[in-house]
Amino acid sequence: MFLEMAKNDCAQFSVPNLTGEQTAEFLRKMLLIRVTELKIEELYHLDEMKTPVHLSLGEEAVSAGVCMHLRTEDAVFSNHRSHAHYLAKGGNLGAMIAELYCRETGCSSGRGGSMHLVAKEVGHWGSSAIVAGATPHAVGAALAFQMQKKDSIAVVFLGDGACQQGVFYESMGWAALKKVPVVFVIENNFYSVNSHLSVREANEYLYKRARAFDIPSCRVDGMNPLDVYASAAQAVSHARSGKGPFVLEYVVQRWRMHVGPGDASAQLYRMPEEFTKGYRRDPIEEFIAHVLKEGLLDSSRVQEIRTRVDRDVGEAFVFAQNSPLPDARDLTKYLFVE
Amino acid sequence: MFLEMAKNDCAQFSVPNLTGEQTAEFLRKMLLIRVTELKIEELYHLDEMKTPVHLSLGEEAVSAGVCMHLRTEDAVFSNHRSHAHYLAKGGNLGAMIAELYCRETGCSSGRGGSMHLVAKEVGHWGSSAIVAGATPHAVGAALAFQMQKKDSIAVVFLGDGACQQGVFYESMGWAALKKVPVVFVIENNFYSVNSHLSVREANEYLYKRARAFDIPSCRVDGMNPLDVYASAAQAVSHARSGKGPFVLEYVVQRWRMHVGPGDASAQLYRMPEEFTKGYRRDPIEEFIAHVLKEGLLDSSRVQEIRTRVDRDVGEAFVFAQNSPLPDARDLTKYLFVE
Amino acid sequence: MPWTKLQVESEEPEFDENAGDNARKLDFEKALFEALDQSLEYDPRVFAMGQGINDPQGMFGTTTGLFKKYGLERVFDTPLNEEAAIGIALGAAMAGMRPIVIHNRPDFLLMAMDQIVNHAAKWSYMFAGQVPLPVMIRACVCRGWGSAAQHSQALHGLFHHVPGLKIALPATAYDAKGLFISGVADNNPVLFFEHRWLYKHQSCVPEHMYAIPFGEAAVKREGSDVTIVAVSHMVIESLRAADELAADGIEVEVIDPRTIRPLDIETILASVKKTGRLIVADLAWTTGGFAAEVIAQVTERAFHDLTCAPKRVALPDLPTPAGYTLEQAFYLGAKDIKEAVLEVIRTKKVS
Amino acid sequence: MPWTKLQVESEEPEFDENAGDNARKLDFEKALFEALDQSLEYDPRVFAMGQGINDPQGMFGTTTGLFKKYGLERVFDTPLNEEAAIGIALGAAMAGMRPIVIHNRPDFLLMAMDQIVNHAAKWSYMFAGQVPLPVMIRACVCRGWGSAAQHSQALHGLFHHVPGLKIALPATAYDAKGLFISGVADNNPVLFFEHRWLYKHQSCVPEHMYAIPFGEAAVKREGSDVTIVAVSHMVIESLRAADELAADGIEVEVIDPRTIRPLDIETILASVKKTGRLIVADLAWTTGGFAAEVIAQVTERAFHDLTCAPKRVALPDLPTPAGYTLEQAFYLGAKDIKEAVLEVIRTKKVS
Ligand SMILES: Cc1ncc(C[n+]2csc(CCOP(=O)(O)OP(=O)(O)O)c2C)c(N)n1
């Protein structure tokens, strides 16, 4: 079912020309997300990460592929399923894990938890757990960039559920009017919690929403890292060159439950066949197969990246677990900034 | 400018087959709105109608033409510019004028004022002065009709400004999903207060908004009563026959200021040329010319209708002016219904 | 349906395993399930909708499987939006239905604030009572486990400022069922706030459909020394504190208004007349919340019955922190209520 | 720009036509215009947007023509929506700008409640102060002329419950300018509520840019018999009542907190210590509003300074009626304040 959907109406792209370094970085980003999420899942039952986690396993290609085209000065806006966006944009791994452990060394000093990550130094100004809540922020940041005559762009990640919030349409209207450099990235995993898109929308082709405002848009197979890379290149350069907003819909598979660990196929009460064998795709394995076949990387380089990521993730957890907890006496700190 | 706009992208309709009675009723509805509004305007400076009035002068064809196709059991949902919708749907004229005079005999017993009219007996359950606020109500009523297995439909009137509110998109999404019998009628007069659509939207073709949800839609010359009649017939029968929602965009001219009496051309600070001579069209005069030419009515019948409307309006004002004011001791009445 | 004919009750029966109707204890969540089930059964105009309502988990077990019994036309999942959802409920109510709209968290009601405050709350008044809006909106207050600032708010204090809304916050399974049924029976918009920590609480719940009238407080425990007015989960915490204080010979009276709009101020005033001391224990932020209102009404109307300063036990004026070390300091409970009682007891009477 | 270097003032100068800076009286609306103009001039990061901001009428004259001076990039009209508009302001603030968002009426802020309450108010706390949101949101409270229930609400009482927002309600032209500039200078979200009936009020307004610190009440009139805490237009009404009462030998102290969050409770407590009597006059609904909070704080902290029951002069808990005969009964003013004062004066001291 998903495979068919992914083909359905998906735009075709020619294979992008990736250098070896780009390939390695793209792979590293995806693996970093994958390995981090698996580790979170592995340790979650220990009850030490006392914050709800929304895993992006299966959806790694989108965050990584889009952020491959972003500069540090570009801004990303994220949601409850925030880990992948944060990591792909280059947020500090240790600070993220420490945030999941609710430590003072967490990126939000333990005040935000998993759904409220921040990495100011890399253009991540905080994620919102209100579905679609950050969408206008992206347009506002893009407007600021325009006023400041910068060539930075803003990118916001939205779920298929978020596309049902009115503020998404208001935001597209503003973006089109002001012609600001913003890319709306829809991660269409067909679910809002356990509710399938078909019980929420008459028309599941979310990229068409952009047509209301004449914003260019397309649907892309989000399980295919090469297509993600190629489509994002196009959208980002469109926005950066002053042509205004772009909407990308990526069709993806959410492997896990809406929140917390656990195989989604056990719980999704509609269309479980989506998750039965044959349908599940792994973007990272597909990518590795491709790069090995094309000789973009050799297998020892791939192994090297895996090893580095494993080490980084391991270290981040150790850092987090050994970090101090926030002091209750600091409870009232941060209500306001100075 | 407006004339060109009206042609621009407007759907073409063949001249509808109106019976003499239908013609008379259509004309009566338009004249009723016209004469009532002119009378309000004439007397407004006396400071006896102490409530802001938003006049529909120039836009009469839309309310009248759409409501020609509605039954008493159908529901209309209205906004701040509410008089025309109320009258076209058959709301009691005296009760409306009494409401403007803030009388106890007003349709809302003097609690609502001009922006909050109600005529339950003819399927008008109260209008909202929050722009787009009533839009989901129409979808809800249509959903109820569907549940109740009635063949009634719901119609909501929205301005071009209202199309910028997120809830309009949410409402369209619901309507498409549930396939409920609702018609969204956009009265595009190109202004929100004094702000022209071009400073608010990149794309002024509002009927295209419906494409996001695959809802059929079209743009119609709203200054042409025959086109209004023909297009509304189509939309209403679409909805009534269970085919789901329809979006109609009518291009119209708002002759007056946003609120209160006064020629709009004096104040609209952008594109005042729209209102200079040659561009202003009068839907009622166009209609009368047509019906006389086609022999649908003769001039004595037209005169008869005019006389009747004049008399009705005159009586309504006398009724209102002689009605009692709400008693301050009843202030707390109606906070809740029983 | 003759909703007005329903049996009206107000005092929670004592559990008695030999006493027919009183022989059954039920979870709070099961009581809500039963109330919804019976309401759907009783009146075909009632329908229920909400994000994830037909999930296996079914809104904490309060809706599980009902769509199978009543069909997807009457119990249905919705698009992910709140403003339209509530506006649609209002429109359906205008057309004669009695919708129940379910939200996971009050935080999300902020998306629909315009429909609730500008529309639902004003429709009766603006149209002189001609267009009733029998809509009930449920939301569940979340607490703990790093839910953080956007997923944990108790927002009854916001809505409570707005005339035209009725607001219920049940604390027991018995009250939950009776208030729920009253809410569905009401011809006005009702907000119904549940606290997540209450779902497993049990009390004696009759099987028949009964309605607990809005605006009738329940004296959950009698006492002569201090009056505690508490809502929702703070009732449980107050009763816990009261038990401990009783061991020290301090008799606390715990009053649960059950609905904060309308508010049964008379029962509170009568209690303060007796005790001379007032503590208000609320789930929400201190400033501008329900606790402030109770203090204002009592001091305005019964200043001389008070023998010492009233006191609020309510949340610090902060967004909810995610981290558990901070959460522990942020949330209040029996311990804080006990301390507050001891403090006002220490204040000597000066009347 | 060094907003912290701005001259800080707090006491309204006496008008003196020979005294340089103090020789100028200005309308409230002109004072706001000047504050906006100077803010735009002072800091290129400031921009202002709002529906109809560039109308000839220019938001009651407070923005007229400014787009000609600063360009349509910095003073611009917006699409007709509120939620995105405020969200966009927040995003621009994240990216280093200092937006001012103008709304005609607080009623419309309800569309943007999620952005204000779930986002603006929480951003500092959730991200440990790393991402400042220097956004100012203005709205003008309307009154009278059949504006009815959806176009007349004074909603500061709603926002006032929410931690993380600062709220200013100026009553004089002098305060309006100084608080406006403080609001723009603040690195946190600020709500700025103007009352339509104040626009033509005049006071002495220095030409230079000055800031009135948030959280500093102004004693608008000294007196020893009764303390009146009043905000916005109710300050004017209270001063009128005070004048009339002075003729009867009753000396009223009128305190204007100017900002209700933060609230200068110390000045209020000091006054109550002196007078023993407290009245709170608010523009908004009685239940759960700012007036309740002041009473709660004073009775909690200074119960024994009060010699009689405190009193609220605040709106009845009703949607605003359209009709003028009802409006007259609905709105409160000097007469009601005077009556309240006479009533508390009549209560004999029992301390
Ligand atoms: C306004 C709002 N309504 C409801 C929720 C509860 N909620 C959290 S995540 C979620 C599902 C979001 O689905 P989608 O946007 O598709 O993102 P995904 O989880 O699939 O990544 C819901 C309903 C919320 N956080 N905010």
Ligand SMILES: Cc1ncc(C[n+]2csc(CCOP(=O)(O)OP(=O)(O)O)c2C)c(N)n1
């Ligand atoms: C949510 C909201 N925002 C702003 C306003 C103020 N307002 C009242 S009418 C109006 C213009 C509406 O324009 P449009 O929808 O095109 O209707 P028209 O007046 O042209 O008929 C505005 C901005 C409002 N009533 N509600």
Ligand SMILES: [Mg+2]
């Ligand atoms: Mg999804």
Ligand SMILES: [Mg+2]
């Ligand atoms: Mg318009």
